[in-house]
Amino acid sequence: xTRTLSSDVALEIxxxxxxxxxxxxxxxxxxxxxxELQQRYGAxxxxxxxxxxxxFSQWSAPEAPTALEVDALLRGLKAVGLRPLAYQGASAGxxxxxxxxxxxxxxxxxxxxxxxxxxxxxxPPSGATAQPARTLVVDRPLRSGQQVYARGxxxxxxxxxNPGAEVIADGHVHVYAPLRGRVIAGARGDAAARIFALIFExxxxxxxxxxxxxxxxxxxxxxxxxxxxxxxxxxxxDTLLFEPL
Numbered sequence: 001x002t003r004t005l006s007s008d009v010a011l012e013i014x015x016x017x018x019x020x021x022x023x024x025x026x027x028x029x030x031x032x033x034x035x036e037l038q039q040r041y042g043a044x045x046x047x048x049x050x051x052x053x054x055x056f057s058q059w060s061a062p063e064a065p066t067a068l069e070v071d072a073l074l075r076g077l078k079a080v081g082l083r084p085l086a087y088q089g090a091s092a093g094x095x096x097x098x099x100x101x102x103x104x105x106x107x108x109x110x111x112x113x114x115x116x117x118x119x120x121x122x123x124p125p126s127g128a129t130a131q132p133a134r135t136l137v138v139d140r141p142l143r144s145g146q147q148v149y150a151r152g153x154x155x156x157x158x159x160x161x162n163p164g165a166e167v168i169a170d171g172h173v174h175v176y177a178p179l180r181g182r183v184i185a186g187a188r189g190d191a192a193a194r195i196f197a198l199i200f201e202x203x204x205x206x207x208x209x210x211x212x213x214x215x216x217x218x219x220x221x222x223x224x225x226x227x228x229x230x231x232x233x234x235x236x237x238d239t240l241l242f243e244p245l
Contacts (some may be wrong), residue, residue, distance in 0.1 A: 021189075022053045023077065023084075028061025030069045034076045040184070041208065047081030053106060054098070057089030064093020067100070142181065144168065149187070163203060169203055172196065184211075191231050191238070196245070200227035207231050210238045218242065 025033055041047070065073075077084055087098050088106030095105075136150035138157045144164025148155065155169035158176050165175035165181035167173055172194050173185045179197035186193030193207055200222045204213045210231060217223075219242045226245040231238050 006148040020057050021050050021082065022048075023082070024055040024058060026058045026060070028059060030065060032071050034072065037076050037080060040209075041080040049081055049083050052077060052082045052084045053168060054084055054087040054103070055089055056087065056091070056094060059089070059091070059094075064091065065097065067097055068115070070094070122126075136169075141177075144181075161202075169193070182206075185229075186231075191233070195229040196227075198226050200242075202226055205229050205240065207240065208238070210240055212240055 027033070052106070063207070074084055084101075084103055086104045086106050087094070089212050090098060091195040099105075100233040134153040136152070136153065138155070139149055139159060140160050141159040142148060142157070142165035144162055144166050147166040147168065150169040150171070150173075154171040154174065155167055156174045157167055157174070160177045160182070161167055161175055161181040162180050163180045165185070165241045167175065167181065168187050170186070170188045170193075173196070175183070175195075178199040178201060180201045180203065183195050183202050184204075184206040185195045185228050191208045195205055195207065200218065201224055202214065202218075204211060207229065207245050208231060216229075221244045222242045223226075223239060226244055228243050230241050230243070232241040239240075
């Protein structure tokens, strides 16, 4: 199913004011959340053991989950490198099952996490300059099944991204060739990230968790042409904006 608005997706992972990520679960079907989790982040290791807060404030199913469903949800999150530590907004049916798995209520858990900030890095040597975010450059075609991830910076691809390949960056993604696979910018929640492509024919585009697939079709002004994609926030929601270059 094609979804373009962050309010419509079953799972939205974004930074928080605390030193943890927040997974806001929507809808009411755990299998839908797990399917989106695997589709967006693959089967293993996308994150690097980041602590996670589970937010159930928009979970709509009235019935309580089973212990097996909760276990499957947490295992799915851990499989992509997330470390669930706390929860908020959970109904009475969720709470004992989450606590049995070692999660804490956010009133205690998140404050406890925030009370232990990471140690500050040592100051740079005298005369040293700040290092810019790293840019990863790929100059070979990417075949179906291949994935490239630019952690902490931008990604520049100088050759074709074939159908079934995936390019991911925490910052911007630039593809100076046909883009026919999946592309994810702002993978860790940077809403200012953009996607640039010389020939825009992707299977999926995503920025900061807001995504759209080719099933819906791309605007004629960008289909097969040089284009950029960015987020536009209006009316209290984020949408993807497609613009020719």
